[in-house]
Every structure is written in structure tokens, then in C-alpha cells.
Amino acid sequence: MFGKKNQKQPVDPTYVSVIDGIKKIYDEKIKKLEAEYKYDYLISPLMRQADFDAKPMVLFLGQYSTGKTTFINYLLNYDYPGSHIGPEPTTDGFAAIMHGPNSTNIPGNTLCVQSDKPFTSLSKFGNDFMAKFNGSFCNLPLLEHLTFIDSPGVLSGEKQRIGRSYDFNEVVRWFAERADMIVLVFDAHKLDISDEFKGVIEAVKKHSEKMRLVLNKADSIDSQQLMRVYGALMWSLGKVMQTPECLRVYVSSFWDQPFKESLFTGLFEKERDDLMYDLHALPKQATVRKVNELCKRARLAKTNAYITSYLREQMPTFGKDKKKAELLKDLNTVFNTVMKRYNLAIGDFPPIDVYRERLENCDFSKFPKLDLRVVNAVDDALGTQIPLLLKKFPMEDDLSTHTNPFEVSSNFEKCCITLDVSEDEMNSYQKEFDKLPKNEVGKVLGKDCFAPLMASGADKKDLQKIWSIADSGKEGALNAHQYILAKALVRTLLQSGGYPDNLPPVE
Incomplete structure (x- = not known):
């Protein structure tokens, strides 16, 4: 499972240095241009420290019942708190799945007032949206490196006319701007692209370099149907995306069940592995992406300054309202x-329809004149300061030190391989652990582990030895990995009468 390869790593000092550097460049060179020319209102809120510190974010989008939530749970190897799965629209709001000491849910209003989280500017969408937004915290290794955003199923037919109580496309655009990867999930059984889904694609297609398209549930149809479905999807996407490039679509099934269609098992596995590789690379590419996004933002801020100053130039002394209406039209x-x-x-211009809508509430005559000093400061940041920063802290990986990207990297994973722990067995032990009471750091005390371990039927003296192996830090409590290790050791003991005595410590 993908999540097992993302164990806790020390913070890369190069990453910290670059992030501090681009934050300083933004504060000193770019932020002033944004503030003076209403960039925060017309396009995107000003950036805060939490935006620079945020972990890479993966946004999942798709029509209802395409498997978005199942996909996330598959990656986590765990059902995140509040997740619901079914053939009907079960996820009715946005969920940010993040790392935390305990499995818990936090309402949107509470999450958006936490200054250390990158969600504070979502409050502009109002209480109706906040009621449909929550944070799900899980103590899982993968979430120490990534944040997942689950979204409500895009509606179709009569459901679209009912509408939502918030601007869905604008919320999607907000997340898309900040996401490091946008996963559009399609169902092999229903490829119709509704008007709302078309609007969603329109909202995110400016970020095509971050988009990954997934044809999910591909193992549930035969080879002839798959060929036709794939062709129909490419034709539909071509009409909506309107790009000359042929888009890459990952064809597989992303859940914890075996593939149903055996003919294409090899293809499905390769497609799944390719997408997993892209996800696995996100934390390493986080610095490059943040620099890239800052450069895009700086160019857009310059363009906004040129547009607003031009609009001011066109305003007459009398008849301002009439001239404003002409300019907007x-x-x-x-x-x-x-x-x-x-x-x-x-490509450096904002979406025209959204921009026009926000300009309607502005007084063009109060826009500032073009200040070339502020614009030149941004040019200096793009042309001189950022390149110098990247030379000082090169971000290319030394491939010679990473000859095998799939090499086992954690003691826990090594133990699982040695003890031949299957994914089903691990899931079972994880669910047992989740039901047990936790202390303040998310561990289960020895007294609470006593009953489930004794219930295995192992001898008490053997359990004493197993406990000493699992509780490598001698804390008298076990985390999820240590509990799984203890259960696996008990199973191995009962099956073979012993277990390896050279297992590495699991933390």
C-alpha cells in the first residue's frame, strides 16, 4: 500500500531555507503590488505563513459515485473519520483529511479560524459553505506528508437545478489554485459530463499541469466495452478541455479488492503504479511547486495591476457609471x-467571467495609477531574486542516492515483510486498535491492550516477551504500528511455535 512508504522523515533543511526565502521575496516584493491593486479581492486572498508551510495537497473531483472517497481510503489503507461510501451522493461537502494525534472530525468554522492551517480564507464563502466543510484528522504516516481534499459528487440532471447554497465552482477554483495535484475521477459505467461537471473542469483546466485523469472501476467491464468507454471519454474530454494535446488517462480500479477482469490485470497494475509514483513524488517536489506557483501568482498580480490601472485611465470626469458598464460589457x-x-x-490573465463579476462591485476611479517601481520590484523578484535563491539551494535530487525508489524504508514495513503480514490482516489489526481507548498522544496503554492480546490464547510468558519487542521505547503503551506488530508476533507464534528474534525496533 502506498501509505506504508511514507513514514515520518526529518524536515529537509533545504526545503525550510527555500520556503523562508520565497516567503521573504513575497512579503518584500509581491505583496505590496497585490494589496495596492485589489488582487486579494479580484483574484485571490493575500498569502499567509500557513500557505507557505502547508503540506502538498491532493484534490479529488468527480461526479457522485465515481469512487473518490473509496480512492482516498484505499491510499490511506483506512476509512477516514466521516467518510461515507454508497451508490448515491453520500459525500455532501468538502473534507480536508490531515494528520493528527487522534481520529476526529472538526467543523469548518473551527478549522478556518486556526492560523496554522491554510484554510482561513475559505471563510469568505460564508456559513452555508462552512456547514459543508470539515477537517478529518487521522494518525497515519502518509498524512504526515500529504493532505487530501475529498469533494461532494458533482450533480447532474434535475439535481443541478436544485442548486447548492454556496458557489461550488468558486470553492473548487480556490482549492485548485492551492492543490499540488488535482485528480479528476470518472466512472467507467457513466461518462456523461453534466453542466456542473463541465463548469468544474472549466474552473480547474488552467492548472492542467497538476491534473491527473482517472478512469476508475475499469475492471468491472469487459475488454470490448473498455475500448469503447476509453474512446468515448477521450472524445468528451476533448470537447470540454479544448486542447490539442492528448490527455493522459490512468485506467484502473482504485480500491482494496482484487481486479475482476483478469485479461487486463497487468495493464491495470501498471496504470495504478504510475499514478502511485506521481503521488509518492509530491512531497519531494513540494518546494519546486511552491516556487512555480509563486511565479505564476506574481505574473498574474502584474497583469491585474495593468488591467486595473488601465480601467482607471478610461474613467471620465462625468458619466462614470455609463463608462464602467461599457468597459465591463x-x-x-x-x-x-x-x-x-x-x-x-x-495565459497570464484571470478568468474573464469571474473577473467581470468582481469588478462590478469596484469603483474604477479609485483604482491606483500604475506604479512602475512596484511592478519593477516584482520583475526583479522573478528575474533575479528567485533564480539566485534556487542556485543557492539547488532542489534537484541526486539520483545516484536513490537507485530504488520502492526500497523498503521503515522498520515497520521490514517487520511486516518478515512476518508475512497481509493487507487484510493489517486492516483487521488496525480496526482493533482504533476501537481501543487512547491516551493524549494517541497510544493505547498496556492495561487496555491486555484483554485483546490475552484473547489470542497465547501463553502469558510469551506475551511478556512479545510486549517487550513491540514496546521498543519502554513507554508502557503502543501506537498503531506497534500494536499491529504485537498481533502479528502472536499470530506467528501460534502458527509456527516461534518468531524471528532479530526484528528491528518499531517506533
Whole structure:
């Protein structure tokens, strides 16, 4: 399972140095431009320390019953708190699945006032959204490196007309801007792209470099159907994405059950492994992505300054309201004029419909004139300071030290291999552990482990030795990995009359 390879690692000092560096560049060079030209209102809120410190985020999107929540639980090897799975729209809100000492849920309003979390600016979507947003905390190794965002199933047909009590597409756009990977999940049994799902794709397609498309449940149809479904999906995506490139679609089934269609088992496994590799690389690429996103943001902030200052230039002394209405109606011409005047790329402009909607509440005559000193400071950051920072702290991996990216990296995983612990067995022990009472750091005390270990039927003297192996830190309590190890040792003892005596300590 993917999650087992993401054990706790020491913080990379290079990562910390680069993050501190880009935070300083943002505060000194870019933030002023954003604040003066209303970037925080027109496009995106100003960045805070938590935005720079945030772990890589993976956003899952798709229509209902495509397997998004099952996919996340498969990655975690655990059902995160509050997850619901069914053929109907079961996930009715957004959930941020993060690392914490205990398995618990936190409501959206509470989560968004925590300054150490990157969600404070979500409060602008109001209480209706907050009621549909929560944080799910789990003490799992994978979540020490990644944060997953589960989303409600995109609606279709009559359900779309009922509407949501918040701006769904704007919330999706907010998460997409901050996500390190966006996973669009499609169901092999229903490829219709509804109007709402089309709007979602429109909201995220500017981030195509972060998108991964998944054709899920592919093992549930035969080879002829799979060929037709894959072709139909590519045709539908081509109409919506409107790009000349052929999009990569990962074809497999992401859940903890064996593949049903044996003919393509090898293909499904390779496709799944390719996507797992991309996910596994995210923590290592986090620094590069943060620098890349800051550069994109800086160019967009410059473009916003050019547009707002141009709008101010066009305002007459009298008849401002009439002129404003004309400019908003013909905003496309405004964009083209600004693009030619300042030699800008079309990809550096904000989504025109959303931008027009927010401009309607602004007084164009109060926009500031173009301050070339502030703009030049951003150019200096992009052209000089960021390249110097990257030279000082190179981020390329030394591939010679990573000859095998799938090498067993933790003592816990080594023990599981030595004791031949299957995923089903591990899941069973994990569920036992979850039901036991925990102390303040998420461990189970010896007195609470006594009954389930004695129930195995092993001799008490043998259990004393097993406890001393599992409780390697002599704390009188076990975490999830240590509990699984203890149960596996008991099973091995009962089956073979003994167990290896050279197991590494598990922390």
C-alpha cells in the first residue's frame, strides 16, 4: 500500500531555507503590488505563513459515485473519520483529511479560524459553505506528508437545478489554485459530463499541469466495452478541455479488492503504479511547486495591476457609471488592449467571467495609477531574486542516492515483510486498535491492550516477551504500528511455535 512508504522523515533543511526565502521575496516584493491593486479581492486572498508551510495537497473531483472517497481510503489503507461510501451522493461537502494525534472530525468554522492551517480564507464563502466543510484528522504516516481534499459528487440532471447554497465552482477554483495535484475521477459505467461537471473542469483546466485523469472501476467491464468507454471519454474530454494535446488517462480500479477482469490485470497494475509514483513524488517536489506557483501568482498580480490601472485611465470626469458598464460589457477588448500594450501572454490573465463579476462591485476611479517601481520590484523578484535563491539551494535530487525508489524504508514495513503480514490482516489489526481507548498522544496503554492480546490464547510468558519487542521505547503503551506488530508476533507464534528474534525496533 502506498501509505506504508511514507513514514515520518526529518524536515529537509533545504526545503525550510527555500520556503523562508520565497516567503521573504513575497512579503518584500509581491505583496505590496497585490494589496495596492485589489488582487486579494479580484483574484485571490493575500498569502499567509500557513500557505507557505502547508503540506502538498491532493484534490479529488468527480461526479457522485465515481469512487473518490473509496480512492482516498484505499491510499490511506483506512476509512477516514466521516467518510461515507454508497451508490448515491453520500459525500455532501468538502473534507480536508490531515494528520493528527487522534481520529476526529472538526467543523469548518473551527478549522478556518486556526492560523496554522491554510484554510482561513475559505471563510469568505460564508456559513452555508462552512456547514459543508470539515477537517478529518487521522494518525497515519502518509498524512504526515500529504493532505487530501475529498469533494461532494458533482450533480447532474434535475439535481443541478436544485442548486447548492454556496458557489461550488468558486470553492473548487480556490482549492485548485492551492492543490499540488488535482485528480479528476470518472466512472467507467457513466461518462456523461453534466453542466456542473463541465463548469468544474472549466474552473480547474488552467492548472492542467497538476491534473491527473482517472478512469476508475475499469475492471468491472469487459475488454470490448473498455475500448469503447476509453474512446468515448477521450472524445468528451476533448470537447470540454479544448486542447490539442492528448490527455493522459490512468485506467484502473482504485480500491482494496482484487481486479475482476483478469485479461487486463497487468495493464491495470501498471496504470495504478504510475499514478502511485506521481503521488509518492509530491512531497519531494513540494518546494519546486511552491516556487512555480509563486511565479505564476506574481505574473498574474502584474497583469491585474495593468488591467486595473488601465480601467482607471478610461474613467471620465462625468458619466462614470455609463463608462464602467461599457468597459465591463467589452472586457474582452480591454484584455486584448492591455495584452498588446504591455506585451503580455494570454495565459497570464484571470478568468474573464469571474473577473467581470468582481469588478462590478469596484469603483474604477479609485483604482491606483500604475506604479512602475512596484511592478519593477516584482520583475526583479522573478528575474533575479528567485533564480539566485534556487542556485543557492539547488532542489534537484541526486539520483545516484536513490537507485530504488520502492526500497523498503521503515522498520515497520521490514517487520511486516518478515512476518508475512497481509493487507487484510493489517486492516483487521488496525480496526482493533482504533476501537481501543487512547491516551493524549494517541497510544493505547498496556492495561487496555491486555484483554485483546490475552484473547489470542497465547501463553502469558510469551506475551511478556512479545510486549517487550513491540514496546521498543519502554513507554508502557503502543501506537498503531506497534500494536499491529504485537498481533502479528502472536499470530506467528501460534502458527509456527516461534518468531524471528532479530526484528528491528518499531517506533
